Amino acid sequence: MTQVYDHGGGVRSLRVPIPDNPLGHTLVYLLDTDRGPVLIDTGWDDPDSWDTLAAGLTACGTSPEEIHGVVITHHHPDHHGLSGRVREASGAWVAMHEADGAIVRRTRQTRAERWFTYMTAKLEAAGAPESHIAPLRATRPRALPGLSPALPDREIVPGELLALPGRRLRAVWTPGHTPGHVCLHLEEEHPARLPGHGRLFSGDHLLPEITPHIGLYEDPDDATVTDPLGDYLDSLERVGRLAPAEVLPAHQHAFTDAASRVRELLAHHEDRLTGLLVLLAEPLTPWQLAERMEWNRPWAQIPYGSRNIAVSEAEAHLRRLVKLGRAEAVTGSEPVTYVAV
Template identity: 30%
Template sequence: MDRITLENEEFEGRNNAYVLEDESGAGDDDLALVDTGIATPDTRAQLREGLAERGYDFADVDAIVLTHFHPDHAGLAGEIQAAGGATVYVHEADAPLVEQDPDAVEDFERRRRESLERWGVPDEPRDELLGFLEAADGITGEPVDVTPISDGDVLEVGGRRLETVHAPGHAAGLCCFEQLDGDGGDESAAEAFVGDAVLPVYTPNVGGADIRVERPLEKYLTTLRQIAECDYERIWPGHRDPIEDPTERALTIAMHHRERTENVLEALREHGPADPWTVSADLFGDLAGIHILHGPGEAYAHLDHLRHEGVVELEDGEYRLLDPDRAFDLDGLVPVPAPDSETVSDA
C-alpha cells in the first residue's frame, strides 16, 4: 500500500495519508487520498513532497476519503479541494464538523465545555486545555464541501472499490473502508483502511475524543468485535505501521478495556464516590495538553458503561458502587471472545 507518513506535534503523530492511484486512467477519480493529515506548515510540506515524489500536486487529487473528522486526519482536505475540486467523502455524522458548519462547531464546543464541568475537571487544568485548543485552532484547515456517506456505501476511487463500514466509538462518524475484490456478488475484503478504530501501538481514546458519542465504550467494543469477526489479513491504520494480525490486535484492545474496567472499579472502592476527573487521576496520574480532555473522557466512558450495566449509580456528579464488596463478572461487563470461538464468527 502506498502511504505518506506525516508528523504532527499537536497529537500522537505519525499520521498516514494513503495514496490510491488508478494507473489505467479508466475512472473519473484516478487519484485519491485516504485521510490528509493536519493543517500545519510542516505537515502540508510533507504531504506536498510525498505527492511530488509520485508526480502529483494537490490539484491532481480527484477524491479524498476521510475516516473521521479529527483534524489530524481531515485538516488539509479543504485546501486540497480548493486546489483541484476533489470530492471529499466523510460519514454523515461527521460531515457538519468537516464542513465547519457554525452551528455544528458551536454545539460541539458547548458540549465539550459542559462535559469538562460534568466530569469535575478543576479550573486550572480546564483553562490549560481550553488554551491549548484555542492555540491549535488553525489545525482544522479550510472548510470543505463534503459528500456525506453512510454504512454500506461503496466508493469507486483511485482504482479501488471501498465499502464503507461505520465504526463508531472513537468518533461518531468514524468509518473503516474495506477494499473489495471482484466486480460484485460474493466479494471478499481481506484488507481495510481503519483510521483510528484500531491502532498498532496506542489504544484509541474513547469518551474524550468525541463527546457527541452516547455510550462510547459500548459502541467501541461493538466496533472491535466487528473488526475481529471480519478476520482481515491486514489493516491500514490512521497512525504508524500496518497491522498484520488485525483480529488479535482488536481483541487485545478489548482486553485492555476489560482490565481498565477493573481498574475503574478498584478506584471507586478506594476513593468511594468519585467524579471522572478523580478516577482519571487514579488511572493516568497528572495530565497535560489534550490529555486533560482524553483522560477524564476515558474514565467517563467506563463509568458510564458501568452505570448502564447496573454496577454504579450517578448522584450529584459522582459515581458510586452499588455493592462495593461484590466480585463482578468482567466477562459479562466487557466481553472479549476468543479469536477462534463461535462467539467471534456468530456474534
C-alpha cells in the same frame, strides 16, 4: 524528508507530520483508481504538513492538482485538516460519514467562546478543581485549530462500495473514536497473496500498538447520553469478523492478524472496566476517577490539555459501567459522584 511506502496493488502511504504531537505523523494513503488518484485522509492543516504531502505526491508521480477524490476516515484535524486545501488545488470531492459531517458543520458555526463556556461547564460537572477551570474563564476567545474544517460534499454510506472506478472499496461504520468514524475495506486480493480478505484502511479505529482515545461525543447543543465505549467495542467485533489479510492504520505501521489485535483491545477494555470498579468502591467524581486511573505517565506529569482528554475518557468508561448496571450515580451528589454496584 519525504517518506513514501509502496504497499503494492496501487496503494502507497505518505507520512504527513502532526506538529507538536507525540504521534509524530498521520499515514495518508494514496489509492490509484481509473479516474485518478484518491487520498484516504489528508493530514494536519499546517504549512510543513502540506509541503510534505505535496512532496510525497510528487514522489508517487502525481501532485495535489491531480487528486480525484478524498475519503476521510473521521473528522479529527490530523485526518481531515488538509482536505480543503487539496480540494482547492484539484477540485477533488471530499467524502465523510454523515455523523462526522454534522460535527464539521456544527464546528464551523460555533464561535470559540461557546466552546470555552461549554468546556468550563463540563469540567465543573466532572468535579475539576477551580485551579484547572480558572484558565478557561480567563482565556479570551480566539481562533482554535480545526474550527473551520472543510465541508464534505459527498456522504460515505456504511456498507456501500465507494464510487471509485476500478477498485472495490467498501465503507464499514466503526463509531467509537468519533461517531462517524469509518474503516475502508479494500475487497481485492492482497498483492502478496497473504491469507485473509483484502486490506483494511483502519483510520484510528484499529492501531497496532496503541489504544485510540475513546471519550465523549461533545456537542454543546445535544443532551443525548451516548455510549462511545460501547459503540467502539461493538465496532471492534465487526472489524474482527472481516478478517482482513492486512491492516493499514493511520498511525504507526501496517500489520496482520487483525483478529488477534481485536481480542487484545477487547480484553484491555474489559480489564480496565474491572479495575475501575475497584476504584469505585468509594464514590468518585469523573475527575477523581481520572486522577486514579492508570495512564502512560503519572497524573502530575500529564499536561493541562491532556487532562481534559483523560477526564473525557474516564466519563466514557463510567457511562459504559452505568449502562451495564455495574456502577451508578450517587443520588444528590454535587458534583455527581459514581460508585460500583
